[in-house]
Amino acid sequence: MDIGKTIRTIRKQKQITIMQLCEGTGLSKGFISNVENNKTSPSIATLESIADYLDVPLPYLLLTPEQRMNVVRKNERKETTAGDGQVKVQHLTAKGAMRMSLVELPPGASTGMSKHAGEESHLVLQGTIRAEQGEDGETLEAGDSFSWNAVVPHEVTNVGAETAVILIAVSKELDLDRLGEH
16 A cells, blocks of 8 residues: 555645645654655544545545556457457446446347356446347337346347447446457
8 A cells, every 4th residue: 555655645735835845734844755755654643634624525536556556548448259259349447346348239240148247237328229138128229228137137129220229237247358259
């Protein structure tokens, strides 16, 4: 954990000098310098004082870099295919057990019947699809959304004349490269 670097980065972003931080928290310049250089480990009470002055939540100072915001730029998205190569999957972002993807199905294409641990939520952005799970089935259009428990076998098929685009959020890690496998 690099709490000192986090404090220094926030302080500089907010254009706060070490002296201002010292005055605002009652801590000495030497102590703040040691904290920012990770030469001392401040108490929770001290961190709370620093966080309050910097106007950030205390837990933010305790996050590791892996726990912080994850950004994936459009041109950096990983793309794969599924369903006999017809289904295009853009992996938008992932954080812990949550993943979000953009799936494109050409007319007539299907994800194939699949099942896995976790839950899924879908938002149809474009086109018309048929979502089937067990005995349930619905035809959905742009703007419609649905969710299901993914442990029950399910399949999404493009039943329209144009490419269907679906935003999918999955609550557990899912290898979307294997969407079409049983």
